[in-house]
Amino acid sequence: MTTHIIDVPLRWRDLDTNGHVYHGTYLTLLDEARSTWLRSGLALAGADSHLIARLEIDYVSELTVDAGTVAVECAIERLGTTSLRTAETMRTPDGTVVARSHAVVVFWDRETRRSAPPSAEDRARLEAALADQQAQPPVER
Secondary structure, X not given: OOOEEEEEEOOHHHEOOOOEEOHHHHXXXXXXXXXXXXXXXXXXXXXXXXXXXXXXXXXXXXOEHHHOEEEEEEEEEEEOOOEEXXXXXXXXXXXXXXXXXXXXXXXEEOOOOEEOOOOXXXXXXXXXXXXXXXXXXXXXO
């Protein structure tokens, strides 16, 4: 699977006083989707041994609890030695893009407390997913 779409529910507590999903909550929604994608979509054995080194987000349109859920599409933009850069698009059920983000995910060795390359098995999964993505026609983001 090259990209993965994860549906994340919206909660009443996600709202600000204007009835919009609070801007900081977008980061939580993206993190939930990204973590699910690494664990389930890519099936990485070391999916829970990572940290975020950089996060960029563009807020495109408003999001209210009326949407019920958001779908987050996750894809690999670039694979490095100890990290990967992702591209993520968050949409409402009607397809409206509400945010676009990029994250640098660093693989982490819990014992040494330093960045580390993914296992050979995980690297092979990441390389295969990236190759599959590159073989597909571009998708409008």
